[in-house]
Amino acid sequence: MFSNSAPTQDVVIAGQHAGKPVRITPNAKPVYDQLVKLARDGNNYWAEITVKAINELAAGRLHQSNIFVKPGAVHRDGTEEFVMILPGCKVTCQKLDADGFKILYFEPDIKYGQAIESGKAPGLYTARKTGSDKWITKPNENGYIAPDKHRMVAISDAGYEDPNQAATLAALRIAEAPFTGGSSMVNDDGFDLHFTPGEKRLGGLRNYRNAIRVNQYTELNESALLLARTMYQARDINGVRWISEDGGSGVLTQAMTILAAQGAQLPNHKVFLFNPTTSPNAAIKAAHSLQMKLDRQFNKTRMFNIVGNRDQLEMIAQRWSNKADSLTTLQAGADVLAHGKSLHGIGLTVGTIAAGTAAVAGLGMTAPAALTSFLTAVGGAVAVGKIAVGTAKLGNTLVEGLLPERHDKLKGKF
C-alpha cells in the first residue's frame, strides 16, 4: 500500500480478445516490445518468426505438434513448463491451469540481425563462382531465395567457420544430386545456401541419439525455423530444388516437419539428401506429407555412413508403400540390393566368407555339420568371385566412403 514501485501484475501480450491469453512479466515487456518493433520494420525476418510464434501460443495448439517446443517439468499443481527455441530468442513458458500461458523467462538476442550478417547465426546466402573454382557468398537481406524457376538451394552441414567455405564444398556435392544437371549447371546458375554455423558437424555417430531422433534435435531448431520460413516463402516458385549436404539433412528434415505440422504443401518442389548423417526415413516421411516431388533417388549415402544407411530399408519401404511416391516394386527391390554395397551389405558378405573358411578348417566336426559348412563355404567362394568382378566399382566406393574429400577432388578430374 505504501510502496512506490509499480504493481507486478502480468501483462497480456496476445490472446486479449480471443483464444488463450499469453502473459508476460512486466520486466520482460520492454524487451518484447523491442522485438516487436524489429519485426515490424520489415528488415528483420528472424524477429517476425519469433513474434509470430509467441502470438501463436494464443491459438492454443502450439505445444503438441511443434517440434521447436521442448517439454519441461510438470508441476504438482498440474501446470506444465516448456521451452521454445526461436531465432534470436529462447522462451520458457508455463501452461497455466486457467487455460492460458505465462512467459516465465525470456532470453532475446536483439543483435541477432548482426549475428546473421557476420555468419554467427543461421542464415540464407547467395553463392556465386569466381573465375577459379572458389565460391563466394553474400548474405541475403530478407531470407528469400532468388525467384528463378528450378532454383537450387543447398542446406549445408555445420562445422564451417565461413559460409564461403561451406559454399565451395557444397557446390561439389549438390552437383551429385540427380536433378541438378551436374557441376556445369551448378557453376553457371549459382545457388542459394542455407548456412548453419557451429564448431561441430551435425548428426552422425557422435550424435547418434540426435541423429536418429532428428526432430528432437533442439540445437537445430533456430536454423530449421529460418529454413522453414524460406521454404514457405518460396512455395509459389516452380521446381525449387532443396539439397542437403551431410548434416544439413537434419536441418532440412526439421524444416519440412515444421511446415508439415503447419499444414503447408510444396507439391512443385524437389528434395534430395547428399550423404545424410541424420535419419533419412524421418526426412522422407516429412517430404511425403509436404507432397514434395521425389526423384528416383532420394539420397546418396556413402558406404561408411552408419546413420545414413541405418534405416535405408525402412525408408525404401516407406517410399514403396506411399501412394504419392512413384517408387515401383521393381525399383524398391533394386534399391534394397544397392543398399548391400554399404557397410551393412559388405559386413554380411564378409561374415559369410569367414564362416565358410572356419568350417573348412574345422575338420573335427560331425559329417552333417561339415556338409552344411562346406556348402556355406562354396556359397562364400561364389560371393568372393562376385566381389572380384566388382572390385573396380568397389574400389571407387571404398575411396568415396573412406576419404570423401579426396573422392570429390578426384571426381572433378575425370
Add this chain to the structure above:
Amino acid sequence: MRNFIKYSKFRLRDRPESCVAVGPDFSAAKLHSVLLAGTHLQFRAPRHDPSPYGSVRQIRMKKAYSLSHPRVLNWNMQPSQSWKSTKIFFREWSFCGPWFTGFMGDVSCYLEVIELNEPNPTVNFMHPQALEAAALAFLTATYGHSVYREKTGEMHYIGPLNWSTVEQLEVPSVQFDSERLMSGAAPERHVFIPISRSHIAYFSIRTLQSASGTREEVDKKVDPAPFKELVDNIVSSIQVTLSPEAQADWDEIKKNNPDAKVSDTCAPLKWPADVAKDGLTILEYDPKRYA
C-alpha cells in the same frame, strides 16, 4: 620441417582465443614465368596447398599462351558480361594454427588475362589512364551490383582501398584491395598490368581468415598480418618484360605525354553501379538492367 609438424591441418584441440597462423614458406617459393601474347610475365609462388574445404585444384600454367580463345565471364559473377578472360594460373595456400589447432584460413592467387568482350580499337590499355579506367570498370562490373539492402543502398563490398602502383614495375600498373562489409574483411588484392593494347594481366589474390563474427572479432581470432605478408610478397615478385609491339606502344605514349601516369590516390567508388556492355562506361545502378 618443424613448421610442417607444428603448423599442420590436423585439428585435435579447441581453437585458441587468438592466434597467429603460419602459411607457406615464401623464401622457398619457385619462380614461375609465362609468355602471354609475347609479353614475358614472372612471379614467385609457393607450392599449392589447398584448404580442406572443397580442395580446389590448381591451374597449372603452360609456357606460353596465344590468348586466342578467351571465354566470356559468367553472368553470375559479372551480369554485364562485358569482359572475356583466359585462365592462366591458380593456387591456394592454407594457413594453420600452432600445435593441432588446425586450419585457420587461406590465401588464393588467381591469374587471368582479361580483354573487352566487344573489342574497342580506340582504347589502348598501355596508356595509364586507360588502364585505370579499365581497372575501375572491371571492379564495378564484378562487385558494383551486389546490393545488400535495396532500401538503403547498403553494399556487400567496398573498393578500391589502398590504391597504389606495383613499385618495381616500369610499365603502368595498378593494385588495390576490395573488402567485404559484413563479417570478416576477406580482402581481395587486385593487380592490373597491361600486356598489350587490348590485354590486361589480372591477379586476384583472395584472403579468407577462417573465423566467424564481425571484422574485429575475426581479426582478433586470426591475425591478418601473415596473410597480408604473403600477398605483398607475391605482388612484389612480379616482373614484366613487354613484347616488342607493346613496348613500342608504351614508348610512344611516354614520348607524346611524358607525364602520363596512374592517379596517386583513388577513393572507394560510389556503388551500387552497373557497367555498360562496352565494359568501360560506369552507369547508374538498375537492378533490372541485366536481369
